[in-house]
């Protein structure tokens with residue numbers, strides 16, 4: 542952020558002191574941190590969760606409160622994904638920039654259509670998605686729309702640097718379009734192919750490729766797999782021979798391993814998001830990785 546302080550000296554000389562200061566961006570999930578870093582290369586970016594953590598459930602730790610207290614903007618998926626912890630962080634951080642309704646509090650779900658909206662008002666667990674599936678970072682087209690949303694918001698709250706944000710966005714968009722063409726070719730090969738999942742974490746990617754979910758290891762959305770339920774999936778899994786049984790890095794994959802042993806179908810444990818400290822540290826390499834893993838399993 543460029544804060545320009547104008548000072549008039551006693552001699553009437555006019556000096557402009559340019560105290561350029563980068564934005565501090567707090568993100569709820571690492572995918573938005575990775576995207577923000579590309580859209581605001583100068584910014585200080587922090588993610589509240591990482592690829593080995595379930596973003597539905599984290600603790601409102603003091604270190605997170607202090608990070609949110611320092612933020613100029615917070616970028617979160619929304620749609621209830623952070624309902625268990627973000628309100629507590631906001632309350633304790635008491636930072637007016639990131640309270641609900643402020644320009645600095647960006648819930649991305651407000652700018653994309655979510656899938657799997659629940660019809661019923663009654664839920665047996667809290668780990669469901671009443672406002673639709675919030676794992677929309679795994680749809681490359683929604684990501685492209687959200688890059689614009691994020692960039693526009695950055696430009697609005699940091700007007701002095703808006704040109705830099707616009708340039709970064711244009712650069713990002715041209716790279717993304719190039720990657721999209723490669724991903725679309727891979728998606729064509731996966732279209733219609735069956736797959737077994739555990740939770741709806743990969744739903745957007747599966748929909749985008751046109752793959753077909755034949756079973757979910759969760760007996761009900763948000764309910765951890767049980768042996769009885771896994772047993773009930775053996776016959777269909779053997780018969781339909783899916784590409785893979787998918788789990789992600791933060792899930793307990795015991796049931797998936799068991800079903801794989803029983804049926805001979807490959808168990809693929811994939812990152813649900815970017816790993817900021819690893820090789821798959823941006824959304825582009827995440828899609829490259831996920832699609833090549835799925836193609837290799839098929």
Ligand SMILES: [Zn+2]
Nearest residue numbers: 597676741742
């Ligand atoms: Zn979920």
